[in-house]
Amino acid sequence: MSIPNETLQAMIRSYHGFALTDDELELVRPELESYLQEVEKLRELALANVMSGRLLQAQEGGTP
Amino acid sequence: MADTALVTMTISELAPKIKAKAISPVELTEAVLAQVDRLQPVLNSFITILHDQARRQAREQEAALMRGEYRGPLHGIPIGIKDNIATAGIRTTVGSKVFTDYVPEEDAYVVSRCKEAGAIMIGKENLEEFAAGSTSNNLHYGAVHNPWNLDHIPGGSSGGGGANVAACVTFASLGTDLGGSVRGPANFCGVVGLKQTYGRVSQRGLLVTSFNGDHIGPITRSVQDSALMLQAIAGYDPLDPSTVPVPVPDFSALLGQELRGLKMGIPSNYYFDIIEPEVDTAVRQAIAALEALGVEAREVALPSMQYAGALRIAGMADSVVTHEPYLKTHRHDYGPTVLYRTLAGQFVLGRDYAKALKVQRLIKEEYARVLQDVDFLVTPASPVAAWRIDTETVALDGTAYPVRGPGAGMTARCTSPSNATGLPAMSIPCGFTRAGLPIGLQLIGRPFEEARLFQVAHGYEAVSPSRQRRPALVETG
Numbered sequence: 001m002s003i004p005n006e007t008l009q010a011m012i013r014s015y016h017g018f019a020l021t022d023d024e025l026e027l028v029r030p031e032l033e034s035y036l037q038e039v040e041k042l043r044e045l046a047l048a049n050v051m052s053g054r055l056l057q058a059q060e061g062g063t064p
Numbered sequence: 065m066a067d068t069a070l071v072t073m074t075i076s077e078l079a080p081k082i083k084a085k086a087i088s089p090v091e092l093t094e095a096v097l098a099q100v101d102r103l104q105p106v107l108n109s110f111i112t113i114l115h116d117q118a119r120r121q122a123r124e125q126e127a128a129l130m131r132g133e134y135r136g137p138l139h140g141i142p143i144g145i146k147d148n149i150a151t152a153g154i155r156t157t158v159g160s161k162v163f164t165d166y167v168p169e170e171d172a173y174v175v176s177r178c179k180e181a182g183a184i185m186i187g188k189e190n191l192e193e194f195a196a197g198s199t200s201n202n203l204h205y206g207a208v209h210n211p212w213n214l215d216h217i218p219g220g221s222s223g224g225g226g227a228n229v230a231a232c233v234t235f236a237s238l239g240t241d242l243g244g245s246v247r248g249p250a251n252f253c254g255v256v257g258l259k260q261t262y263g264r265v266s267q268r269g270l271l272v273t274s275f276n277g278d279h280i281g282p283i284t285r286s287v288q289d290s291a292l293m294l295q296a297i298a299g300y301d302p303l304d305p306s307t308v309p310v311p312v313p314d315f316s317a318l319l320g321q322e323l324r325g326l327k328m329g330i331p332s333n334y335y336f337d338i339i340e341p342e343v344d345t346a347v348r349q350a351i352a353a354l355e356a357l358g359v360e361a362r363e364v365a366l367p368s369m370q371y372a373g374a375l376r377i378a379g380m381a382d383s384v385v386t387h388e389p390y391l392k393t394h395r396h397d398y399g400p401t402v403l404y405r406t407l408a409g410q411f412v413l414g415r416d417y418a419k420a421l422k423v424q425r426l427i428k429e430e431y432a433r434v435l436q437d438v439d440f441l442v443t444p445a446s447p448v449a450a451w452r453i454d455t456e457t458v459a460l461d462g463t464a465y466p467v468r469g470p471g472a473g474m475t476a477r478c479t480s481p482s483n484a485t486g487l488p489a490m491s492i493p494c495g496f497t498r499a500g501l502p503i504g505l506q507l508i509g510r511p512f513e514e515a516r517l518f519q520v521a522h523g524y525e526a527v528s529p530s531r532q533r534r535p536a537l538v539e540t541g
Contacts, residue, residue: 008411017410018384018391024407027400030471031408035380038373039416042423045371050422 002033067095068539071232075289078235079137085129089140093122093184096142099233100186106214106537107231108206109224111147111157112188118142121184128182137292139182144228144237146221147188148195149280150269151175158271159191159221161204161397162390172269173304174238174280174297181296186234189224194272195240196383196402197221198248198475199453199468203399207453210253211535212501216450219252221245225283226253232538236293237283242274243379244446244479246281247491247506251445254493254502254530256521257283258290259479261512262486263308265294266301272390274382275306277483287492287522291315294514310512318519324358326520329438334369335478338460339447346495346503346529347444353527354442354520362438368423368430375427375484376473377412377420384409401469408470424484431485435510440520444478445491445504478506488514492521493530502530 005022012019020028070092081087097115104110125140145151148158150168152175157163171179179185190208192200200208200223208223210216211231218227222239226249229237239246241259250257258281265280267273282293295316300309330351336344355361383406384391395403434441448458457464458475465474473480482489487508494505505524509517525531 003411011411015410018395018407020407024404027404028408028411028470030466030469031380031405032411032470034373034471034473035377035408035412035416038371038377039419041371042374042416042419045423047419047422047426050425 003036067098070095071099072534072538074286075137075141075235075284075292076286078141079139082129082140083134089122089125089129089184090119092140093118093142096186096234103231103233103537107209107211107227107233109190109208109227109233110144110187111159111190111205111224112155114154114185114187117154118184118186125182125184135180135182136296138178138296140184141182141235142184142186143178144186144189144225144234145175146191146225146237146239148191148240148271148273149175149238150271151185151188154188156188156271157205159193159195159202159205162394163271164204168269170269172280173266173301175269177297178238183296189222189228189237191224192221193399193402194387195221195242195245196405197468197472198244200224200249201453201468209453210450210501211537212254213450213499215452216501217252217453219249219450222249222283226250226255226257229253229255229283229285231535235285236289238280238297239283240270240273240278240280241483242278243483244476246279246283247445247479247489247504248476250283251491251504252450252502254533255283255285256287256290256493257281257491258294258514259482259489260294260298260514261488263306264512264514265297266299266304266307268301268304272386274379274386276378276382277486279483287518287525288316288319290490291319291518313515315515315518318515319522321519322358323354323520323523326440327360327362327438328354329362329364329434329441331441331443332363332365334366334372335443338474338477339444340449340460342497343444343447343449343503347442347505350494350505350524350528351442354524357523357527359520364434364438364441366430366434368426369481371423372427372477372481374420374423375480377416378424380409381412381417382409405470427481428485431487439509439516441508443506443508445506446475446478448475449497449501449503482508487511488517490517490521492525493528495529
């Protein structure tokens with residue numbers, strides 16, 4: 001899956017992002033493609049019932 | 065005592081001699097500054113060297129000793145500080161052009177703690193631009209060189225610290241670790257790097273960082289020194305809500321205790337899936353050495369690690385938000401590798417960000433379960449040894465992996481999971497490649513059980529093929 005430059009440019013305009021020329025988008029693309037590949041792996045993974053990561057932390061506050 | 069004999073000692077060797085006034089902080093600092101002046105042109109490991117301040121601090125520490133005010137094992141010990149950790153009155157560049165003239169008004173919490181412990185600050189150490197990468201090939205301040213082979217990277221982002229400790233320029237350095245930036249340079253430079261449990265050490269004063277998974281940790285030449293450094297900087301900081309109010313134990317308490325009866329987990333997936341054969345062999349030999357010391361080995365499965373790549377999604381979004389104010393005003397001052405890697409984060413959807421956090425939780429739960437059955441995990445610290453500074457990609461099993469900028473990440477794949485889980489992890493030397501470059505072993509422990517990691521690492525250190533080895537330039541320049 002790849003996102004066309006036009007879509008990325010529209011996102012930048014609509015969401016007040018940092019402007020990128022089409023040439024610069026090519027420099028961003030390896031990181032972007034890596035992101036999209038990881039998202040694809042998560043497509044079938046059930047995450048709805050996963051709880052907050054904070055629960056594994058020790059209790060905060062109080063006296064050290 | 066000759067200068068070389070002084071600078072090659074460890075903190076634990078020096079401390080009793082300083083306490084007994086057999087070695088003076090002034091004498092030690094002069095020996096270190098001579099080493100700094102000799103090797104800075106070779107290693108480029110500092111951005112700012114503090115000759116005058118170091119000499120002043122050394123005189124103050126010596127005077128305190130003479131008054132009978134011994135402050136502990138760091139008293140009179142010269143150390144380096146990575147240049148993304150705030151130092152009052154001393155410029156702190158974060159390895160960037162954006163902060164090239166920035167002078168903080170306050171010390172970071174850890175810097176204050178080291179000063180209170182009597183440590184002497186030698187300089188601010190070179191790093192990857194904005195600590196965002198694993199090469200320490202800095203566009204603005206020049207590349208840091210690996211003391212074992214100057215054509216190779218020292219690892220990053222705390223590359224100056226790794227190089228300095230390995231080359232006996234400093235006795236310890238404070239680095240920062242968001243994906244392996246302490247453990248990586250320690251691994252590539254053949255020294256000891258610790259990322260303690262998230263929440264054990266305050267991050268206050270760490271600049272341009274992530275809110276999720278960054279740590280300040282020590283790089284040292286021995287496991288015992290690592291425990292001493294952690295002792296100095298650990299503890300609850302009421303002004304840093306990420307710290308956890310748990311008691312600070314004696315981190316050296318288990319050093320020297322036998323390892324028989326402990327159980328180590330060897331991951332059957334992920335950590336050994338992509339690896340240079342020489343690294344694989346050295347790590348397997350280290351596992352065999354631990355077994356010979358009486359540790360029981362068990363294979364453990366971490367199936368959720370197939371989704372570990374998703375952990376970077378949250379980091380991408382976090383990074384663009386962290387850099388947003390500087391990108392608005394100083395975009396032209398960014399190097400291209402950091403700039404374009406960061407700007408990719410603006411396209412991350414909130415839904416995917418939330419999924420990444422849930423994957424983080426899944427992985428945390430999995431490690432928590434595994435660590436009920438074993439006392440610690442053993443993995444490689446990196447799939448590869450240090451590559452050449454001019455290298456853009458590293459090939460493994462026919463695949464070319466970028467090592468800088470957008471798409472990079474393979475080289476930190478063994479270290480970065482512990483930033484997501486928050487578990488303590490350390491890199492210790494376990495041998496060399498045929499080309500003479502260091503290889504590192506990673507130990508991962510249960511939350512807040514750093515003392516156990518030190519026990520295991522200390523036991524292994526005594527039999528490691530890396531013991532007593534130093535880069536040739538320590539003595540010869």
